[in-house]
Amino acid sequence: MTLKFYGYQYSTASQLVGVVLHEKGIPFEYSSIDLRKHEHKTLEFLARQPFGQVPYIDDDGFILYESQVICRYLESKYPNQRTKLIPTDPKQRALFEQAASIEMTNFDYYGAPAIFEVLFKKVDELTKLLAAKLDVYEQILSKQRYLAGDELTLADLSHIPVGTLLPVAGIDVIQERPNVLRWFNGLTDRGSWKKVKEGLKNTA
Ligand SMILES: N[C@@H](CCC(=O)N[C@@H](CS)C(=O)NCC(=O)O)C(=O)O
Missing domain, CATH: 3.40.30.10 (Glutaredoxin)
Structure with a gap:
């Protein structure tokens, strides 16, 4: 079809x-x-x-x-159809992932809100949009422990750094949602985050 x-x-x-x-x-x-x-x-x-x-x-x-x-x-x-968009060689693949991450975190991260701000000039709008998205997180996390199912994945851990800064900025979208809060507290209780919070340093 x-x-x-x-x-x-x-x-x-x-x-x-x-x-x-x-x-x-x-x-x-x-x-x-x-x-x-x-x-x-x-x-x-x-x-x-x-x-x-x-x-x-x-x-x-x-x-x-x-x-x-x-x-x-x-x-x-469709890996072999027309333009190949993601390399399979491990090093080339890693460079692709690096570039994809740069796009998300260095380009879209600044570019999209800047455009939004210029076009719509609504300062509170981003917070409202985030709150609406966390309503959906709340639904998902009422049925499963983590975002991808009942096992922890990188997708959960990826939320920790920005998630911990939200309340610091006075944006209480996590604290207001019980399942999101349970999930997020579970992530920030992990030893890995505690170690990072204490300070990044050599482990070898
Ligand atoms: N992360 C999503 C973002 C999708 C997205 O933001 N779509 C916009 C249009 S570009 C939309 O549907 N906005 C309406 C809304 O959020 O209510 C993706 O990459 O597909």
């Missing part, structure tokens, strides 16, 4: 998925979700993408969201 792609023309995350679909030459059926008409907040949409965001794909019943994850999935499903 043809892959179904749900996105919005002016959504940067949808644009990236579109670029990758074209690079890989993967045929797709596109459905426009008009954010101005709040089509991404309907119950039908939320049943497929609980964060109420575009894009997501439906690959023969397999629903997937998060643009970077969709792109990685498409590459791993």
